[in-house]
Amino acid sequence: MGLIVQKFGGTSVASPKHIENVAAKVAATRAAGSDVVVVVSAMSGETNRLLALAHDISRRPLPRELDVLLATGEQVTIALLSIALEKIGLEARSYTGGQVRILTDNSFNKARIVDIDANRIHKDLAEKRIVVVAGFQGIDEEGNITTLGRGGSDTTAVALAAALKADECQIYTDVDGVYTTDPRVVPDARRLDRLTYEEMLEMASLGAKVLQIRSVEFASKYNVPVRVLSSFAEGPGTLVTKEDEGMEQALISGIAFNRDEAKLTIRGVPDQPGVAFGILGPIGQANIEVDMIIQNVSKEGTTDFTFTVHRNDLDRGLEILQRTAQQLGAREVSGDERIVKISVVGVGMRSHAGIASTMFEVLAKERINIQMISTSEIKISVVVDEKYLELAVRALHEAFGLDQTPA
Numbered sequence: 001m002g003l004i005v006q007k008f009g010g011t012s013v014a015s016p017k018h019i020e021n022v023a024a025k026v027a028a029t030r031a032a033g034s035d036v037v038v039v040v041s042a043m044s045g046e047t048n049r050l051l052a053l054a055h056d057i058s059r060r061p062l063p064r065e066l067d068v069l070l071a072t073g074e075q076v077t078i079a080l081l082s083i084a085l086e087k088i089g090l091e092a093r094s095y096t097g098g099q100v101r102i103l104t105d106n107s108f109n110k111a112r113i114v115d116i117d118a119n120r121i122h123k124d125l126a127e128k129r130i131v132v133v134a135g136f137q138g139i140d141e142e143g144n145i146t147t148l149g150r151g152g153s154d155t156t157a158v159a160l161a162a163a164l165k166a167d168e169c170q171i172y173t174d175v176d177g178v179y180t181t182d183p184r185v186v187p188d189a190r191r192l193d194r195l196t197y198e199e200m201l202e203m204a205s206l207g208a209k210v211l212q213i214r215s216v217e218f219a220s221k222y223n224v225p226v227r228v229l230s231s232f233a234e235g236p237g238t239l240v241t242k243e244d245e246g247m248e249q250a251l252i253s254g255i256a257f258n259r260d261e262a263k264l265t266i267r268g269v270p271d272q273p274g275v276a277f278g279i280l281g282p283i284g285q286a287n288i289e290v291d292m293i294i295q296n297v298s299k300e301g302t303t304d305f306t307f308t309v310h311r312n313d314l315d316r317g318l319e320i321l322q323r324t325a326q327q328l329g330a331r332e333v334s335g336d337e338r339i340v341k342i343s344v345v346g347v348g349m350r351s352h353a354g355i356a357s358t359m360f361e362v363l364a365k366e367r368i369n370i371q372m373i374s375t376s377e378i379k380i381s382v383v384v385d386e387k388y389l390e391l392a393v394r395a396l397h398e399a400f401g402l403d404q405t406p407a
């Protein structure tokens with residue numbers, strides 16, 4: 001008999017009926033002999049609805065108040081699930097993040113978990129209660145409500161599993177596992193049986209939103225086995241763990257894409273020491289994260305510099321870049337948000353050459369122009385016009401044989 005943390009995402013708790021279905025799943029796990037801690041998201045669409053309410057009033061709602069607002073979504077579902085559990089004869093108790101004492105730092109809207117007080121939960125479990133915890137939220141040292149960023153309930157679940165030393169953290173969602181690419185875009189995508197933390201981290205960082213990035217970092221750091229499963233269908237799901245000897249080493253495990261980035265370009269910058277710092281320094285100071293960067297070869301003493309940021313930061317980034325351009329005497333500044341970043345990911349890449357050239361060849365055949373390229377040990381990313389997203393992902397998926405079951 002062990003302990004399992006089960007997390008149910010928004011679509012899994014979309015209505016009272018769905019919540020009763022979740023209760024039945026929890027009951028089955030319990031009947032099989034495990035203690036269960038459940039983490040739930042807000043009902044699907046609720047977090048967006050709350051955000052829209054705030055934006056109806058203000059273009060820039062106060063981050064602190066936004067968190068007070070957004071945290072209500074999960075408070076609804078913990079209570080409803082506990083009611084559903086009681087109805088089928090299981091003793092349950094719900095807690096908000098603050099009540100468990102999921103202590104976070106004070107960066108509202110994207111807080112990081114610092115500490116979790118496992119005592120109270122252990123006490124409830126010892127008394128045979130099912131503990132239901134609100135995902136996505138915590139409390140800072142001063143008692144302010146904080147939230148963990150979109151998709152943050154995954155992180156709540158994995159962090160709890162780590163703190164409680166659970167045997168497994170199960171993430172129930174609307175797909176029955178992690179796929180070779182988003183099944184909504186490529187119908188031929190295939191479910192993966194297993195994936196390493198490292199691969200999952202790259203997939204998540206590069207845009208596969210099935211798990212929040214922070215949750216995978218947590219899992220890897222504390223070695224929590226994570227299983228992604230469907231709330232609506234039976235099956236083994238996908239197990240995310242550390243790399244082990246017996247693990248089948250796929251050359252490429254998946255293709256991720258990210259539609260949330262925008263590209264900023266500054267042209268005709270004098271090519272001299274300190275230019276990159278001159279351009280990116282003010283961007284960093286404004287707390288804008290930069291992803292890909294390229295600087296062109298200098299022509300007649302000037303160069304062009306391009307980088308990508310989150311789409312939400314495009315306007316602010318442009319303003320800053322315009323000021324920088326004046327100071328540096330650059331020729332022009334432009335921004336483009338009609339881009340998508342597509343990445344091919346796999347640990348097998350370490351020991352195989354030629355992945356990049358295959359990728360470029362496939363894109364060339366489809367006459368898709370590559371605007372930016374970046375590589376790391378286990379991934380290759382390109383930026384292309386967003387209108388090619390589906391074409392590019394499907395062509396790559398096929399070219400790398402991801403639709404075929406490995407022999």
Ligand code: ADP
Pocket residue numbers: 008009010011012041151172173174175177178179180181182183184203207208209210211254
């Ligand atoms: P939840 O509300 O349960 O947290 P999410 O919408 O956050 O669910 O995550 C599940 C979704 O992630 C799927 O519906 C799917 O469209 C998307 N997704 C993106 N990339 C992948 C992938 N490689 N494998 C599985 N799902 C993916």
Ligand code: ASP
Pocket residue numbers: 009010041042047048073135136149150151152153154
């Ligand atoms: N409800 C939050 C969101 O929609 C957190 C989550 O679902 O994980 O982002």
Ligand code: MG
Pocket residue numbers: 009151154209210211212
């Ligand atoms: Mg999610």
